[in-house]
Amino acid sequence: AQTVTQSQPEMSVQxxxxxTLSCTYDTSESNYYLFWYKQPPSRQMILVIRQEAYKQQNAxxxxxxxxxxxxxxxFSLKISDSQLGDTAMYFCAFMKTGTASKLTFGTGTxxxxxL
Amino acid sequence: GAVVSxxxxxxxxxxxxxxxxxxxxxxxxxxxMFWYRQFPKQSLMLxxxxxxxxxxxxxxxxxxxxxxxxxxxxxxxxxxxTSAHPEDSSFYICSARDQGANTEAFFxxxxxxxxx
Numbered sequence: 020a021q022t023v024t025q026s027q028p029e030m031s032v033q034x035x036x037x038x039t040l041s042c043t044y045d046t047s048e049s050n051y052y053l054f055w056y057k058q059p060p061s062r063q064m065i066l067v068i069r070q071e072a073y074k075q076q077n078a079x080x081x082x083x084x085x086x087x088x089x090x091x092x093x094f095s096l097k098i099s100d101s102q103l104g105d106t107a108m109y110f111c112a113f114m115k116t117g118t119a120s121k122l123t124f125g126t127g128t129x130x131x132x133x134l
Numbered sequence: 135g136a137v138v139s140x141x142x143x144x145x146x147x148x149x150x151x152x153x154x155x156x157x158x159x160x161x162x163x164x165x166x167m168f169w170y171r172q173f174p175k176q177s178l179m180l181x182x183x184x185x186x187x188x189x190x191x192x193x194x195x196x197x198x199x200x201x202x203x204x205x206x207x208x209x210x211x212x213x214x215x216t217s218a219h220p221e222d223s224s225f226y227i228c229s230a231r232d233q234g235a236n237t238e239a240f241f242x243x244x245x246x247x248x249x250x
Contacts, residue, residue: 062172063244119165121180
């Protein structure tokens with residue numbers, strides 16, 4: 020079974036600064052996907068970024084980027100130029116390949132962006 | 135991105151009654167949908183995987199007779215909480231994956247259930 024660990028229950032960052040959220044996972048699979056999801060106060064789950072394990076290049080989406088270390092089973096999220104709208108719960112998730120595969124979520128990190 | 139609509143957004147019901155929550159994929163077909171439960175300040179806990187035209191696959195510890203799932207079409211899955219009790223009060227979220235894609239799952243906006 021897969022496990023996803025987020026060791027930072029809460030983080031705080033000032034507007035315009037950079038913050039990194041940590042995530043580690045455990046799996047025996049060689050091919051899989053990793054995700055970061057954002058859950059703002061509205062509680063709507065929003066996909067932030069996705070990484071395919073067979074790709075060595077780290078995924079980036081505008082101000083969001085990941086540091087994917089496959090051997091270390093680490094998948095951190097970096098948010099640059101933080102904005103107030105980034106305030107949310109952030110969940111790291113793992114998924115095996117396959118159309119019916121389910122997501123395994125970490126416990127989440129609550130990020131607060133302050134003025 | 136694709137849209138998943140979940141209805142109702144919130145519902146209050148009396149103990150002992152049943153409540154149905156709908157999850158619809160509006161602009162894509164979903165052979166597989168997922169139902170999650172989320173307690174306050176906690177992560178999403180997968181309850182079951184809903185498969186179109188067949189029985190749902192429940193996670194360990196989830197009562198299948200309590201949480202009835204029906205996936206009658208490629209765009210609709212329903213979760214019925216039967217004989218609801220206050221401990222069933224929670225936030226329920228569905229997600230669906232486009233059968234033509236292998237990765238991204240799209241989430242409904244969630245349903246807050248309160249049993250009084």
